[in-house]
Amino acid sequence: MNTDKKELYISRDNFFRMLDVLKNEYEVYIPVKKGEKRFYKKYVDSNDNIVIGEVRAFEPLKAFFTEARESVAKDFSAEIPDKKEKPYAVVGVKACDLKGFKVHDHVFQNHDYNDPFYIRKRQRNLIISADCTFAIDTCFCLALGVNPYPERDFDINLSQMGEGFVVIAGSPKGEAIIEKNAQLFEDAKKEQVAQRAKKRTNVVREVEENIKKNSIPRQESYKDIIKKNYESSLWEDEAKTCVECGACNTICPTCHCFLLYDQKDKDKMERLRIWDSCMIKDFARVAGGANPRSKLWMRLRNRFEKKFDFFPKVADVYACTGCGRCVSACPAKIDIRKVLKRLVKHEK
Numbered sequence: 001m002n003t004d005k006k007e008l009y010i011s012r013d014n015f016f017r018m019l020d021v022l023k024n025e026y027e028v029y030i031p032v033k034k035g036e037k038r039f040y041k042k043y044v045d046s047n048d049n050i051v052i053g054e055v056r057a058f059e060p061l062k063a064f065f066t067e068a069r070e071s072v073a074k075d076f077s078a079e080i081p082d083k084k085e086k087p088y089a090v091v092g093v094k095a096c097d098l099k100g101f102k103v104h105d106h107v108f109q110n111h112d113y114n115d116p117f118y119i120r121k122r123q124r125n126l127i128i129s130a131d132c133t134f135a136i137d138t139c140f141c142l143a144l145g146v147n148p149y150p151e152r153d154f155d156i157n158l159s160q161m162g163e164g165f166v167v168i169a170g171s172p173k174g175e176a177i178i179e180k181n182a183q184l185f186e187d188a189k190k191e192q193v194a195q196r197a198k199k200r201t202n203v204v205r206e207v208e209e210n211i212k213k214n215s216i217p218r219q220e221s222y223k224d225i226i227k228k229n230y231e232s233s234l235w236e237d238e239a240k241t242c243v244e245c246g247a248c249n250t251i252c253p254t255c256h257c258f259l260l261y262d263q264k265d266k267d268k269m270e271r272l273r274i275w276d277s278c279m280i281k282d283f284a285r286v287a288g289g290a291n292p293r294s295k296l297w298m299r300l301r302n303r304f305e306k307k308f309d310f311f312p313k314v315a316d317v318y319a320c321t322g323c324g325r326c327v328s329a330c331p332a333k334i335d336i337r338k339v340l341k342r343l344v345k346h347e348k
Helices: 012-022 100-108 116-124 172-180 190-213 234-239 247-251 296-315 325-329 336-345
Strands: 008-011 027-034 037-042 069-074 088-093 126-130 156-161 164-169 258-264 269-275
Touching: 008 012, 012 027, 012 088, 012 164, 012 172, 100 116, 100 296, 126 172, 156 172, 156 190, 164 172, 164 190, 234 296, 234 336, 247 325, 296 336, 325 336
Parallel strands: 027 088, 088 126, 126 156
Antiparallel strands: 008 164, 027 037, 069 269, 156 164, 258 269
16 A cells, blocks of 8 residues: 555544554554643553544643653763663644754754754654644634644654544655555545535634634744834743742743753662743753843743744744743743744844
8 A cells, every 4th residue: 555645534443453553663643632731641442532633732842852750871981871661652743843853953953963862752653643622712822933733853643533634644654564564444535525625724724713813923024023012021020929839831832952960879879850940930040040131031031032023033934833832830820922923023
């Protein structure tokens, strides 16, 4: 069966049969729903409240590629620690998360230093993405040039069609898995492909309505917005309610800063890496105690500068995906959409 860019169809039952096969090689994680929350859970069987479509899970995809806390060296050995664990197969990944790879690949893989931990996971992990089937009120991906359906950086993509999925392979790895499980697939019918296009159009309309309702500016208007507003009072104004919890950084699919520290016990020395947050006061503190961003508003400005000035210059990408996670996670109700609107208007 030639699967190259070919639309296939798999029933829901057959899809779970394929996941049962994948469990032999991968730790499979799949989005489940509890109340209005969607989160990743290790796949056991199809009895969980699994949601392949809908919208992105609350956790960002980066958690499967850069762990919140991991060992990177032991006892001064030059060898890379290997846990000899199964790679991950992450199911239901949305396009807003996949855009995060453009930032993380630049930082950890395509830069002056290659991170062996990240590269190993990029090579071994499997991404089974899925179209969004509706938008929630915090979605504004289209303003950042991201469609609410995956177009790249996946191995297999699913477009939900009632009790099944239209499937397309996006990589040789994905093609090999489909080929290995060929008996579970059939050619997609023209009406199913047409239905996929209609569903995508409907979700695009919902996101556009969000953008219009909140007057969210599009990325075409972001050029030099930090430079033009660098001394604006809006930074102090927006930072007034911030509690420095770091939730915006932790939940963001593109934030990637980390801290290295050493830990010693009776038997060994170990170097660990943990996620860090540019909103925390000690983030920029250097030896001797000096801190170039001692004020909270400076740290908020730095966060936006990194996303909307630094990365467009060095990697030709705005380091925001329009997923809206930071809007939902912030206890201080700092809204990135509101800040962008003020920046584009050049408020003082």
